[in-house]
Amino acid sequence: MSIFPPKYSAQPRDKDELLERAYAIAGRSLQELADELALEVPENFLREKGWVGQLIEKQLGAEAGSKPEPDFQHLGIELKTLPVDIEGKPKESTFVCVAPLIGIQGLEWQLCGVKKKLSEVLWIPVESDKQIPVHHRRVGMPLLWQPSPSQEALLRQDWEEHIEKIALGQVEQITAHQGQVLQIRPKAANSKALTEAIGPDGNVFQTLPRGFYLRTGFTQQILNSYYVTQ
DNA sequence: GGATGATCATAT
């Protein structure tokens, strides 16, 4: 708790101000950052799974909305928190966007959601080992990333293979085992949620909504390329 | 221990 009023963060004016704020929260605990905003730190994330992401959004001045736009639209930058272990290794895959299951004829990589979402990402690593109490977990050093040509090639290859299956009415044959760096997994409230998809005969049927996710190996490669190689 | 499939909160 604090005797001070909650911190207020307007949107960062430019990329430098955004990075400045990101560096300013690096090394600090979730408890400290929550206190500044007068937020309660949950004991765990059984229910509030997106809590850390929303905390960081507010700290950096991102728009807290459900709009299908980048977190920092005026900068064209997407914000992603990344749960990491004590060694800085990603512990979870990263959700990118919902996978389109219908109306995808003629959809090209250059215009797809994955390409758009990942054009520029501000990664914020956050400690997430189960043994560390949530309130004590710390924010790591920020990383502003754009896919390298080889990284984009991998993403594009996986995306095209997934989209082809979906277009051919084979969405239910897709499993998370497929894709080198980009996989497709359920993305829904529960297994009973339904959305339209292309069926085997080109018809439309109801199926579980899916999302694109980055494998941990890929995000680890991103972190390594910045923190280790340089 | 790590990855896959399932799930939770909130706003629109």
Next chain:
DNA sequence: ATATGATCATCC
């Protein structure tokens, strides 16, 4: 239902 934010729970 779809969009935002992800982590949980279970299986191998």
